[in-house]
Amino acid sequence: MRCEFHVAMADRGWPDCAKSLKGVVLDLCGVLYDSGEGDGVAIPGSIEAVQRLKTSDLQLRFCTNETQATREKFVAKLQRLGFDISVSEVFSPSPAAVAVLKQRGLRPHLLVYDGVLPEFDSVDQTNPNCVVIGDAAENFSYQNLNEAFRVLMGLEKPVLFSLGRGRYYKETDGLKLDVGVYMKALEYACDLEAEVIGKPSPMFFQSVLSDMGLQPCETLMIGDDLVNDVGGAQHCRMKGVQVRTGKYRPSDERHPTVTADGTVDNLAQAVDMILAQRGH
């Protein structure tokens, strides 16, 4: 269907478009908090910013490529940091992957972080006929990557799922390689193309929109990853705003293919601007 909001929003820059919004989708790591030792640390102003969105007339969802823990575990972590957030508001790749595996009758060889394994408890993992990789971090050893490679090379029709395609993320002690890097490694090793589950997959954004019952043009994504958060959302005709926290780098603002609808210092500033436009 044609979306009248979309035309109007495209004509006006950020933050003018905030007037016509009905929903906001937030990335977690790098927007609400920086991960690292223990629970990580909340980004200044973000706890209050989430609270202000919750008490506004906007719908709010959280959309993450986090695959180091079950949703229950990392939502509990965010609650400990002080965020008002519940599991049902959070979309992450692992439950989406489980649904795809069951639908297609696939039995995964998992190369993921130990903490996320319980998400896959309900899936048959005997005699694997596909490989699923997540942000395995230290589990991305030479031996484990080799094992995933051998499983793929042994299949007549190798299928690789990657839970996201991010290049790196920022922890409190510096940048860390993300799952996309190992997806590229296995793609090259096996001469295949991975299927991405999670951002920037359009199907993943669509599942969030469906849950809110909103059109893309009524919805704004706020993230620190220019390509996967902002570009992914824009590809679905949502608006995308980047924060200058998390993995943000100044070179993002002159990226050759993705231009954010707006760039703000942090989530608190984004929420200030949105609510000001809406007369709050």
Add this chain to the structure above:
Amino acid sequence: MRCEFHVAMADRGWPDCAKSLKGVVLDLCGVLYDSGEGDGVAIPGSIEAVQRLKTSDLQLRFCTNETQATREKFVAKLQRLGFDISVSEVFSPSPAAVAVLKQRGLRPHLLVYDGVLPEFDSVDQTNPNCVVIGDAAENFSYQNLNEAFRVLMGLEKPVLFSLGRGRYYKETDGLKLDVGVYMKALEYACDLEAEVIGKPSPMFFQSVLSDMGLQPCETLMIGDDLVNDVGGAQHCRMKGVQVRTGKYRPSDERHPTVTADGTVDNLAQAVDMILAQRGH
């Protein structure tokens, strides 16, 4: 210069072209031997095949992307396996990399196998301004790859050298991921293109030809890697023959972009055919 041999060889199939050859270049792993525990094992017939080439009127060189040991060490290993081979006949990426680093005044951060480190002893490695990766095998841990990534991301003009771009190789206990896989990983992580030193770099093949004093059209490369041995040599207008040993897979014979000038069961068969054509 125009090479008359080249036209003649292109018109005739393998093994007819063997009559006009003046030199043969052999890959090592997968052609002479299969690597694995200890020294690995010689491929049947290959020791005698090398000996027959040595006593023919053809020049002979060895060209490898081996970067797990110094040339001295792996030549000694081949000698223990029974091969008549000396260090001066062997071309490998590490000495070539050392020459490039010195020429360009670059100080490497090394992500390589411990055994090859002595090759780089003469190179200043303080305050690195580039990264060199080789076939590091178990050293390709998440932590080490992350460290190389951070060095590159910290450089204004990141430079990554990869000692080869192979996808995988075969050891006695199965296929193993090669350096090219990790090159692709870092290329994606840092959004850059690596410079390859070793096969299939034309400069690397040219250094072997220069050492023999031969034109490409007078020279045949025999290897088990269709893309890096055969395709790389053909790109330099050498002939390229693939053996069905080592990492060879039947699908190589219907590869979309590289077609070998000939495919033989093993090195012994190739040498039989070459010498038969030459009336030996």
